[in-house]
Amino acid sequence: xxxxxxxxxxxxxxxxxxxxxxxxxxxxxxxxxxxxxxxxxxxxxxxxxxxxxxxxxxxxxxxxxxxxxxxxxxxxxxxxxxxxxxxxxxxxxxxxxxxxxxxxxxxxxxxxxxxxxxxxxxxxxxxxxxxxxxxxxxxxxxxxxxxxxxxxxxxxxxxxxxxxxxxxxxxxxxxxxxxxxxxxxxxxxxxxxxxxxxxxxxxxxxxxxxxxxxxxxxxxxxxxxxxxxxxxxxxxxxxxxxxxxxxxxxxxxxxxxxxx
Amino acid sequence: xxxxxxxxxxxxxxxxxxxxxxxxxxxxxxxxxxxxxxxxxxxxxxxxxxxxxxxxxxxxxxxxxxxxxxxxxxxxxxxxxxxxxxxxxxxxxxxxxxxxxxxxxxxxxxxxxxxxxxxxxxxxxxxxxxxxxxxxxxxxxxxxxxxxxxxxxxxxxxxxxxxxxxxxxxxxxxxxxxxxxxxxxxxxxxxxxxxxxxxxxxxxxxxxxxxxxxxxxxxxxxxxxxxxxxxxxxxxxxxxxxxxxxxxxxxxxxxxxxxxxxxxxxxxxxxxxxxxxxxxxxxxxxxxxxxxxxxxxxxxxxxxx
Numbered sequence: 001x002x003x004x005x006x007x008x009x010x011x012x013x014x015x016x017x018x019x020x021x022x023x024x025x026x027x028x029x030x031x032x033x034x035x036x037x038x039x040x041x042x043x044x045x046x047x048x049x050x051x052x053x054x055x056x057x058x059x060x061x062x063x064x065x066x067x068x069x070x071x072x073x074x075x076x077x078x079x080x081x082x083x084x085x086x087x088x089x090x091x092x093x094x095x096x097x098x099x100x101x102x103x104x105x106x107x108x109x110x111x112x113x114x115x116x117x118x119x120x121x122x123x124x125x126x127x128x129x130x131x132x133x134x135x136x137x138x139x140x141x142x143x144x145x146x147x148x149x150x151x152x153x154x155x156x157x158x159x160x161x162x163x164x165x166x167x168x169x170x171x172x173x174x175x176x177x178x179x180x181x182x183x184x185x186x187x188x189x190x191x192x193x194x195x196x197x198x199x200x201x202x203x204x205x206x207x208x209x210x211x212x213x214x215x216x217x218x219x220x221x222x223x224x225x226x227x228x229x230x231x232x233x234x235x236x237x238x239x240x241x242x243x244x245x246x247x248x249x250x251x252x253x254x255x256x257x258x259x260x
Numbered sequence: 261x262x263x264x265x266x267x268x269x270x271x272x273x274x275x276x277x278x279x280x281x282x283x284x285x286x287x288x289x290x291x292x293x294x295x296x297x298x299x300x301x302x303x304x305x306x307x308x309x310x311x312x313x314x315x316x317x318x319x320x321x322x323x324x325x326x327x328x329x330x331x332x333x334x335x336x337x338x339x340x341x342x343x344x345x346x347x348x349x350x351x352x353x354x355x356x357x358x359x360x361x362x363x364x365x366x367x368x369x370x371x372x373x374x375x376x377x378x379x380x381x382x383x384x385x386x387x388x389x390x391x392x393x394x395x396x397x398x399x400x401x402x403x404x405x406x407x408x409x410x411x412x413x414x415x416x417x418x419x420x421x422x423x424x425x426x427x428x429x430x431x432x433x434x435x436x437x438x439x440x441x442x443x444x445x446x447x448x449x450x451x452x453x454x455x456x457x458x459x460x461x462x463x464x465x466x467x468x469x470x471x472x473x474x475x476x477x478x479x480x481x482x483x484x485x486x487x488x489x490x491x492x493x494x495x496x497x498x499x500x501x502x503x504x505x506x507x508x509x510x511x512x513x514x515x516x517x518x519x520x521x522x523x524x525x526x527x528x529x530x531x532x533x534x535x536x537x538x539x540x541x542x543x544x545x546x547x548x549x550x551x552x553x554x555x556x557x558x559x560x561x562x563x564x565x
Binding site: 009010011013014017018024027028029030031032033034035036037038039040042043046047050051054083084085086087088089090125126127128129130131156157195198 | 312313315316317318319320321322323339340342345346347350353375376377378379380381382383384385387388389390395422423424425426427460461462488489490491492494496498
């Protein structure tokens with residue numbers, strides 16, 4: 001009996017927290033036993049506003065692009081459909097980019113979801129496990145005839161976001177407060193997100209670079225990854241791409257393919 | 261469940277009890293103040309952080325906390341354990357909490373008499389509970405689990421509330437006393453919460469403090485609040501942590517220190533965060549009261565651990 005009673009207080013109290021159409025729970029009261037009314041609304045407000053702020057902290061460029069009113073309305077809608085399932089708020093909002101993609105009021109901003117994906121990737125890199133990046137000297141020590149079999153171990157903070165739009169340029173222009181000039185949003189851009197040490201960096205990958213890096217990060221050997229990249233972009237430049245990935249801190253170590 | 265906790269708690273990481281820090285004033289640690297704090301070097305006081313902000317795997321948050329911890333005692337303040345909720349504690353979250361205690365060896369470890377998770381939803385707010393024999397048993401069971409996991413007493417914080425449960429059969433002070441007696445936990449007395457709840461429910465803050473088990477208090481919180489009105493136009497105070505400590509709360513704090521002797525006291529400031537100097541000045545004001553309390557007091561302060 002007591003357990004059932006316990007279940008009831010939280011179940012009843014929780015029901016209206018994200019649903020403003022529900023009245024205040026009947027088992028709580030204001031002063032002198034009066035109905036709780038606006039006092040319950042304080043909790044509703046705390047929940048919704050704090051979660052909107054959590055999303056705004058994860059997606060500052062999205063908020064800057066849309067303006068705070070649009071962002072808050074979109075965030076409120078998303079929070080009601082998908083409240084957090086973990087107390088770690090830096091993990092929240094993973095499905096917000098997909099929500100933006102389907103949000104009817106964002107249809108005129110087709111690149112917005114990809115900008116959000118880069119911001120989500122940025123925060124994942126920020127909180128990722130620390131690891132020393134691969135030193136270029138390690139690669140130089142590999143015998144030439146074994147290079148094609150080489151496998152790269154990805155850095156915990158490394159991630160890739162591919163976009164049919166100019167998401168990297170739009171992201172970069174909106175992550176600080178400097179004025180933004182007009183951007184043509186229609187050039188496909190791929191992002192490499194890394195945090196070799198302290199600072200998260202987002203780089204714009206050259207043609208074929210995303211295919212190449214994605215292959216390497218999923219433990220495909222260097223030879224195969226390079227072939228896939230050349231298929232995707234005939235002018236793919238292997239030497240500059242591999243040097244760029246290593247310099248960015250995309251990997252922690254290398255192994256020979258047969259050690260997989 | 262108990263077995264899982266035991267396995268967790270008996271891994272090799274030593275869980276030491278750092279020495280009691282006595283009647284010093286500390287502040288919330290906010291990353292934007294990191295360089296100002298490091299520049300000033302080691303100083304008297306302590307820093308408190310919300311545990312959940314440091315539950316990521318790596319990156320700048322841990323670097324900042326390591327830098328702070330190198331020179332200062334730390335208070336680890338959990339916000340999301342949902343101790344006051346009816347459902348079982350989240351074992352994964354408890355393990356993360358224990359991991360932080362082991363890693364940073366905080367001088368103080370605290371959590372709230374509140375809940376924030378129900379079923380699978382996390383509401384990110386400190387939600388209230390009825391005070392009954394059934395909820396008392398449940399809260400005690402949860403605190404037992406936390407204390408078993410971290411192998412030390414936690415400090416439980418009194419809430420600020422905006423509604424009261426019609427089903428409550430005991431006062432908040434009786435409830436908190438019961439928890440402390442049954443679990444051996446210590447208490448974190450948030451004086452601003454007392455002031456806010458007293459205004460919101462129309463009771464006397466002084467009566468509440470007179471009935472509060474002060475001998476169990478091992479930390480005090482001071483913070484700012486905001487004013488609104490309820491449906492009847494009555495004053496409704498909001499525990500907003502976004503401004504200086506109110507004069508009336510300072511007065512209550514002095515009364516508590518006179519009775520209890522000095523205990524670690526935190527200036528809590530979580531939004532509209534001011535410059536470090538402003539926060540430091542609030543802490544200095546608290547320190548002055550603590551020092552006055554130390555010079556006038558009874559050996560009561562010796563219990564502050």
